[in-house]
Amino acid sequence: MLKYCLRENLLTPAPDDYMAQVQDVRSYTLDEIIDLMMQKGSTLTKADTKAALQVYAEVVCTLIKDGAALNTPLLNTSLSISGTFNGAADSFDKKRHTVHLNLSAGTLLKEAVGKIKCEKVEAADTNPYITEVTDIVSGKVNEVLTAGGVVQLVGSRLKFDPKDTAQGIFFVPETGEAIRAAVIAENKPARLMAIIPADLPAGSWYIEVKTKYANATKQLKTLKSGRFGKALTRSS
Structure with missing residues (x-):
């Protein structure tokens, strides 16, 4: 359940415009995710699962480092370069140009997002x-x-x-x-x-x-x- 509250939208002149702010979102560490995987009755041990995910992460990072793109059920990636090049003969310069990693949801994540149920709650915090x-x-x-x-x-x-x-x-x-x-x-x-x-x-x-x-x-x-x-x- 995704909890949200409504706050006054200060970006519009209308006094009755409000916007949603997500509340009480819990974040999960890798170890916590592995524990949840174990609860589903995996035939792998926790150590085996952690090792497999470590290898998966290393392979993904190697592919990205080599300039490749990912197309998986969880996420898709692409790379882009920002900065101005001084003519057609100019080349990439880390001082003037930046490589950006762009992420988008894969088919499984898109399906999961479409199933999220929302619950409106009262805003309790007084934080900035x-x-x-x-x-x-x-x-x-x-x-x-x-x-x-x-x-x-x-x-x-x-x-x-x-x-x-x-x-x-x-x-x-x-x-x-x-x-x-x-x-x-x-x-x-x-x-x-x-x-x-x-x-x-x-x-x-x-x-x-x-x-x-x-x-x-x-x-x-x-x-x-x-x-x-x-x-x-x-x-x-």
Whole structure:
């Protein structure tokens, strides 16, 4: 069951426009998935299953590293290259060009998505909520982050204390340490603007806001955080 609540849609002028926000989604580790496989009465041991999945992952990564594409019942992949080439004689340069891995659902996942049942629940949290991320330099929404440029966040309960290093706008990689925005141009409950670090490495990044504000003026002792649900690609 997919649980969701409704929140005011701040991207439209109509006061009665609301949008759905998914709630209480549980994530599963590989070990937990293997345990569920064992419950289905697999003839393989847990160790054998884990080893087989490890080999599967290694083969998939090797294929991707070799520039191949996957076409499986679970997912499909394709590769693309971004960046400008200076004439027909120019070649790929990691400093100017980026390879992107594009993922889409395979037939089995598409079928599973079509069977999801939804349940409406009441919104209980008071965490920061980001509805839109705009890269001011490129003008693109919810897609890219231009290193050294300006990012604008729209949402609710976003205001934070910039003097507290635990609070702020954070750029979170899929693996590794988060990077905090050092320069804030605007700090309001419904909108934030900040400078994207010029040395932000290439790759996929999540935008996360951390704050202790309970409302426009009152701060709590507990840190609250809200992450935009879609990963953004750093653009140079």
